[in-house]
Amino acid sequence: MTKAVTDPAQMTITQLQVAIGRGDLQPSEVTESCLARAGGCEHEVRAWACLGDDKARMAARLLDASPATGALHGIPFGVKDIIDTFDMPTQFGTPIYHDHRAHRDAACVALLREAGGVCLGKTVTTELAHFHPGKTRNPHGLQHTPGGSSSGSAAAVAAAMVPFALGTQTTGSVLRPAAYCGVYGFKPSFGDINRSGVFECAASFDTLGWFTRCVDDIEIVRRALLRAPARALEVVELADLRIGLFRGPHWDKAESATQQLIEASAQQLSTGGAHVHDIEPPPGFDGIAQHHRTISGYEFARAISWERTQHGQLLSPKLLDGRCEDGLQASYEDYITAQAALVQQRLAYEQMMRDYDVLLTAVAPGEAWHGLQATGDPVFNTAWTALHVPALSVPAFTGTGGMPVGLQIVGAFRADAKLLAAARAICQGLNIGIVPGVG
Amino acid sequence: MTKAVTDPAQMTITQLQVAIGRGDLQPSEVTESCLARAGGCEHEVRAWACLGDDKARMAARLLDASPATGALHGIPFGVKDIIDTFDMPTQFGTPIYHDHRAHRDAACVALLREAGGVCLGKTVTTELAHFHPGKTRNPHGLQHTPGGSSSGSAAAVAAAMVPFALGTQTTGSVLRPAAYCGVYGFKPSFGDINRSGVFECAASFDTLGWFTRCVDDIEIVRRALLRAPARALEVVELADLRIGLFRGPHWDKAESATQQLIEASAQQLSTGGAHVHDIEPPPGFDGIAQHHRTISGYEFARAISWERTQHGQLLSPKLLDGRCEDGLQASYEDYITAQAALVQQRLAYEQMMRDYDVLLTAVAPGEAWHGLQATGDPVFNTAWTALHVPALSVPAFTGTGGMPVGLQIVGAFRADAKLLAAARAICQGLNIGIVPGVG
Numbered sequence: 039m040t041k042a043v044t045d046p047a048q049m050t051i052t053q054l055q056v057a058i059g060r061g062d063l064q065p066s067e068v069t070e071s072c073l074a075r076a077g078g079c080e081h082e083v084r085a086w087a088c089l090g091d092d093k094a095r096m097a098a099r100l101l102d103a104s105p106a107t108g109a110l111h112g113i114p115f116g117v118k119d120i121i122d123t124f125d126m127p128t129q130f131g132t133p134i135y136h137d138h139r140a141h142r143d144a145a146c147v148a149l150l151r152e153a154g155g156v157c158l159g160k161t162v163t164t165e166l167a168h169f170h171p172g173k174t175r176n177p178h179g180l181q182h183t184p185g186g187s188s189s190g191s192a193a194a195v196a197a198a199m200v201p202f203a204l205g206t207q208t209t210g211s212v213l214r215p216a217a218y219c220g221v222y223g224f225k226p227s228f229g230d231i232n233r234s235g236v237f238e239c240a241a242s243f244d245t246l247g248w249f250t251r252c253v254d255d256i257e258i259v260r261r262a263l264l265r266a267p268a269r270a271l272e273v274v275e276l277a278d279l280r281i282g283l284f285r286g287p288h289w290d291k292a293e294s295a296t297q298q299l300i301e302a303s304a305q306q307l308s309t310g311g312a313h314v315h316d317i318e319p320p321p322g323f324d325g326i327a328q329h330h331r332t333i334s335g336y337e338f339a340r341a342i343s344w345e346r347t348q349h350g351q352l353l354s355p356k357l358l359d360g361r362c363e364d365g366l367q368a369s370y371e372d373y374i375t376a377q378a379a380l381v382q383q384r385l386a387y388e389q390m391m392r393d394y395d396v397l398l399t400a401v402a403p404g405e406a407w408h409g410l411q412a413t414g415d416p417v418f419n420t421a422w423t424a425l426h427v428p429a430l431s432v433p434a435f436t437g438t439g440g441m442p443v444g445l446q447i448v449g450a451f452r453a454d455a456k457l458l459a460a461a462r463a464i465c466q467g468l469n470i471g472i473v474p475g476v477g
Numbered sequence: 478m479t480k481a482v483t484d485p486a487q488m489t490i491t492q493l494q495v496a497i498g499r500g501d502l503q504p505s506e507v508t509e510s511c512l513a514r515a516g517g518c519e520h521e522v523r524a525w526a527c528l529g530d531d532k533a534r535m536a537a538r539l540l541d542a543s544p545a546t547g548a549l550h551g552i553p554f555g556v557k558d559i560i561d562t563f564d565m566p567t568q569f570g571t572p573i574y575h576d577h578r579a580h581r582d583a584a585c586v587a588l589l590r591e592a593g594g595v596c597l598g599k600t601v602t603t604e605l606a607h608f609h610p611g612k613t614r615n616p617h618g619l620q621h622t623p624g625g626s627s628s629g630s631a632a633a634v635a636a637a638m639v640p641f642a643l644g645t646q647t648t649g650s651v652l653r654p655a656a657y658c659g660v661y662g663f664k665p666s667f668g669d670i671n672r673s674g675v676f677e678c679a680a681s682f683d684t685l686g687w688f689t690r691c692v693d694d695i696e697i698v699r700r701a702l703l704r705a706p707a708r709a710l711e712v713v714e715l716a717d718l719r720i721g722l723f724r725g726p727h728w729d730k731a732e733s734a735t736q737q738l739i740e741a742s743a744q745q746l747s748t749g750g751a752h753v754h755d756i757e758p759p760p761g762f763d764g765i766a767q768h769h770r771t772i773s774g775y776e777f778a779r780a781i782s783w784e785r786t787q788h789g790q791l792l793s794p795k796l797l798d799g800r801c802e803d804g805l806q807a808s809y810e811d812y813i814t815a816q817a818a819l820v821q822q823r824l825a826y827e828q829m830m831r832d833y834d835v836l837l838t839a840v841a842p843g844e845a846w847h848g849l850q851a852t853g854d855p856v857f858n859t860a861w862t863a864l865h866v867p868a869l870s871v872p873a874f875t876g877t878g879g880m881p882v883g884l885q886i887v888g889a890f891r892a893d894a895k896l897l898a899a900a901r902a903i904c905q906g907l908n909i910g911i912v913p914g915v916g
Binding site: 124135138141142143144145147148149151152229230232233234235238241242264265266337339340341342343344345346347348366369370374377452 | 563574577580581582583584586587588590591668669671672673674677680681703704705776778779780781782783784785786787805808809813816891
């Protein structure tokens with residue numbers, strides 16, 4: 039057996055599949071390499087709520103001795119700590135669940151393990167996946183927020199402690215940390231990936247998502263989570279793509295540097311042969327954020343009824359006085375009115391996307407904020423979550439402050455593979471490739 | 478304090494509210510009365526997976542000393558054993574979870590307790606809320622199935638061991654046991670009642686439901702679960718109602734006695750002044766059952782990935798070789814095709830219901846089957862679950878075998894209060910009132 043030249047922790051899933059498949063790498067070596075990286079940078083990044091060294095080693099050794107049947111054979115991954123695992127604590131980012139252990143794996147975790155994946159540990163989440171931050175720092179600048187709520191998963195992938203990690207998005211909790219930490223982050227179409235065993239915040243929006251260091255890896259994980267046979271993304275050319283440059287109602291909240299980077303990218307893709315057009319939002323689009331707020335507050339305040347009534351003193355004021363209070367004030371009539379309005383917006387979006395394959399837009403106003411007290415503004419994420427459509431954050435740029443800036447690519451409902459194929463062509467056109475681990 | 482003349486366990490929520498509000502009854506007396514009933518008939522009915530005597534007594538005593546602020550102050554209830562409770566085991570009807578304890582209350586349970594309700598215990602469910610039966614027997618005939626999967630909840634209410642109990646419906650798991658056990662059973666519009674802490678079978682259909690012994694009680698529980706202020710049902714007259722007599726594509730599966738009872742009811746309502754018309758299903762309606770099967774199988778097989786991969790030998794052949802295998806065979810493309818077809822059917826249904834307030838139809842082919850090996854056929858339930866619309870089973874008739882036969886009333890999406898108001902008028906018109914406890 040020859041050792042791979044590259045540090046396995048720096049390899050993508052796609053690369054690891056080849057190396058493990060050939061016998062150049064053993065699952066144990068990959069896990070050890072990831073654990074060694076974690077040993078080297080976790081004291082600074084603080085991505086993990088619980089690192090399951092021994093359990094991961096044991097799982098990897100079992101895989102060393104087994105034929106590589108699953109698509110993720112021997113591939114380590116991280117799991118946001120609002121997702122149940124039977125063998126490690128699940129603490130939801132709140133002292134209410136200090137040292138709590140779930141009795142089973144969430145469906146997504148069980149599916150990844152069924153495909154041969156090795157759970158390396160649980161990654162830091164903000165309090166109950168909301169805005170009160172955890173301990174994680176941005177690997178690109180330790181005084182900067184990693185974004186949230188899937189803070190630890192984004193940071194762990196950015197620091198190459200794992201090739202991929204699971205997060206969840208109810209507003210902007212996958213896309214924004216992906217942009218801030220300079221990795222790929224994907225929120226699939228709502229409803230596609232099973233949520234059993236994932237903490238419920240707002241059932242109308244909660245979506246499992248994940249972080250990787252290249253586009254192809256996104257699809258590998260997606261198909262494992264769907265329990266679908268592996269299949270490579272279709273190859274498309276820029277000239278085949280109809281791209282909408284979508285500034286939308288919140289464009290003035292993007293910093294001018296962000297605006298310029300995205301507009302320049304659109305120009306570059308157009309020069310490269312893509313059909314790029316400015317696109318206006320459908321009527322009523324600017325009301326989506328308020329509908330999302332009504333619905334997510336309403337649902338959240340009810341979902342955490344037990345925590346609210348039994349452990350209210352352990353919840354942060356940010357959560358209790360914010361979304362929870364919003365939700366208790368919202369009436370059933372407010373709620374169903376907002377739901378009905380979103381149904382109309384989804385139809386309008388579907389209509390609009392008959393003429394486009396994907397949209398290009400901002401992921402976040404700019405670089406990750408300095409300071410660790412807040413996780414940033416989801417203003418560019420809320421609408422796509424509310425519309426249930428797939429969205430990808432691509433680590434496209436470096437901002438004027440030296441921190442990553444993302445580019446968001448949005449697709450049509452349940453056209454996730456099409457979005458990812460288009461994203462690959464776009465990344466090639468913009469010369470965006472595999473992200474090396476930071477630090 | 479004067480003792481109520483009636484046995485409190487035989488009273489409805491509406492009656493108990495008055496008696497407790499006046500001080501004629503204390504919460505403890507109600508709980509003791511329900512526990513005494515359970516002591517008298519549980520050995521025959523076997524409705525409970527766990528009866529929480531001491532915990533219920535303690536909760537009731539605390540309420541004795543508190544002002545009656547909540548709508549359910551001092552009202553005992555049962556909880557289907559796939560719904561988490563922090564203080565009693567949750568065993569999901571499978572040996573996999575023998576003696577398992579959840580760490581929190583499901584949102585629905587916490588909301589009922591917040592409204593002053595007293596959790597009396599956990600009621601028997603079939604295995605993971607599917608078709609493999611539990612130990613419960615029908616209080617109207619102990620050799621007959623109570624229906625399923627919410628078997629214990631329906632039987633406990635029928636036997637007056639509690640005035641109401643929670644169930645869940647993914648296919649026909651509330652409506653059918655309600656009909657078989659001769660109580661009111663309600664499945665609200667999909668998405669209205671929070672499901673956090675309820676075992677996930679098929680997220681696209683899983684709906685919390687409940688059983689009572691009168692129509693008004695259904696609305697009291699509904700508003701507590703919505704965390705909405707109490708509000709009585711609107712009073713409507715039969716002459717105000719546009720009723721569709723819906724036979725549908727499976728009418729020939731109803732026994733002729735059932736067909737005649739429902740047709741006679743429609744005639745009687747018409748005579749009473751209601752506008753009753755025969756109604757034909759929209760095109761494609763007869764395909765709904767197959768779409769439901771594809772989607773529920775697909776989702777279920779993924780939701781129980783942990784149980785399937787880790788404890789497959791403890792799952793019943795009925796479950797593994799049935800819905801689970803169906804689901805593993807279904808592809809993602811099959812799944813989204815079926816989902817898209819149901820979206821169209823929901824639109825067609827909405828269109829049809831512009832001309833009707835409610836539909837009348839069968840709940841089940843006939844009386845509860847003799848024998849305890851199977852829970853009956855959900856053929857008259859699947860479509861309404863798949864369409865996400867509210868449906869009520871009314872204990873309308875006694876069949877030729879002396880067992881109860883239900884009448885189903887179906888409404889438009891998110892017009893639940895309207896459906897229940899219409900149902901009250903219909904029940905009055907058919908002289909169907911409060912169901913006395915059996916046994």
